[in-house]
Amino acid sequence: GQNIDQPTEMTATEGAIVQINCTYQTSGFNGLFWYQQHAGEAPTFLSYNVLDGLEEKGRFSSFLSRSKGYSYLLLKELQMKDSASYLCAGLDSNYQLIWGAGTKLIIKP
Amino acid sequence: IAGITQAPTSQILAAGRRMTLRCTQDMRHNAMYWYRQDLGLGLRLIHYSNTAGTTGKGEVPDGYSVSRANTDDFPLTLASAVPSQTSVYFCASSLEGGNTDTQYFGPGTRLTVL
Numbered sequence: 001g002q003n004i005d006q007p008t009e010m011t012a013t014e015g016a017i018v019q020i021n022c023t024y025q026t027s028g029f030n031g032l033f034w035y036q037q038h039a040g041e042a043p044t045f046l047s048y049n050v051l052d053g054l055e056e057k058g059r060f061s062s063f064l065s066r067s068k069g070y071s072y073l074l075l076k077e078l079q080m081k082d083s084a085s086y087l088c089a090g091l092d093s094n095y096q097l098i099w100g101a102g103t104k105l106i107i108k109p
Numbered sequence: 110i111a112g113i114t115q116a117p118t119s120q121i122l123a124a125g126r127r128m129t130l131r132c133t134q135d136m137r138h139n140a141m142y143w144y145r146q147d148l149g150l151g152l153r154l155i156h157y158s159n160t161a162g163t164t165g166k167g168e169v170p171d172g173y174s175v176s177r178a179n180t181d182d183f184p185l186t187l188a189s190a191v192p193s194q195t196s197v198y199f200c201a202s203s204l205e206g207g208n209t210d211t212q213y214f215g216p217g218t219r220l221t222v223l
Contacts, residue, residue, distance in 0.1 A: 004151060031209050042199060042214035043152070050209065087151070095207045096167070099151030 002026045004100035006088050011106045012078055020073045020086050020103045028093020032071045034062055035087040037102065043087055046073070075105075083107045112136065113215035115200050121221045122190050130185045130218050132200030138213075140206030141183040143167075143175060145196040146217075152199065158183055159206030190222045 003025045012018040024032065031050035035043040049055055049064035049071065061074040073086055085102040092098055113134045122128050134141065139160045144152040144167075154167030158177040172194060174186045183202075187194055198218045203210040 033211070042216050045211045045213070048209065048211065089151075091209060095209070096154060096157075097152075097212065099153070101149055101151045 002090075002092060002098045004088055004090055004098055006086075006100040006103045008101070009104045009106065011108060012075075014078055014080060014107055014109050016078050017074065017076050018078060018105065020075070020088075020105065022071045022073070022088035022100060024069050024071070024088070024090040024098070024100075026090040026092040026098050029066065030091040030093065030095055032062075032064055033089045033091065033097065034071075034073045035089065036084050037087055038084045046086075078107050080107050080109070113200055113202055113213060115198075115215040115218050117218060118216070119219040119221075121223065122187075124190055124192060124222055126190050128187045128190055128220070130187075130198055130200075130220070132183045132185070132215060133181050134183075134200075134202045134213075134215075135181065136202060136204075136213070137180060138202035138204050139180065140203045140210070141177065142201040142203075142212060143173070143183070143185045144199045144201065145169065145194075146199060147196050155185065155198075157206065190220075192222045194220065195222045196220060 006022045034046040037043040047062035087102045088100040089097040116131045142157045143155040156175040158164045200215040201212040
């Protein structure tokens with residue numbers, strides 16, 4: 001079966017760094033997406049990885065290890081506006097996205 | 110219009126009623142998607158369309174139908190609503206389907222079936 005696992009909730013402090021992990025099992029693999037979703041709003045695209053390694057984009061970075069079926073999203077210099085859910089999604093062999101339930105990130109002052 | 114719009118924003122519906130959720134995009138994207146999002150679950154694909162005139166079934170298509178008469182519009186119809194269809198529904202689009210193109214989401218429709 002296809003499955004995406006990520007922690008349900010995490011808490012971090014403003015200004016700190018947090019790493020949100022995601023493990024995936026998909027039928028075939030065509031990449032891994034991360035989306036941000038603020039409460040009551042639409043998911044918005046953050047990153048896409050298909051090759052192993054770290055991709056940095058400002059305060060946000062995303063890492064992929066295909067051999068381990070593992071990805072993480074790294075958020076640096078946390079701001080209160082980063083309080084949101086972070087959705088991990090794997091792209092399967094049919095190019096359909098398989099979504100995790102999301103990690104709710106709570107930022108405390 | 111900029112991006113994807115959905116209507117209505119929210120709706121309360123009696124069980125057994127027919128309901129159409131509307132989705133329109135102005136990005137000239139070929140592919141469009143309907144998802145439902147339920148607490149504690151990931152987004153689940155209901156139906157998709159890779160180009161105008163074609164549609165396909167996703168993970169949870171039962172009780173839903175779609176049409177794609179033109180590039181911009183992709184309505185989702187619940188023929189006879191049931192309480193288990195209470196959910197938040199998101200429409201999304203991508204430049205092309207069947208590849209790695211990023212999906213862009215509309216603001217969602219919150220549907221409650223009583």
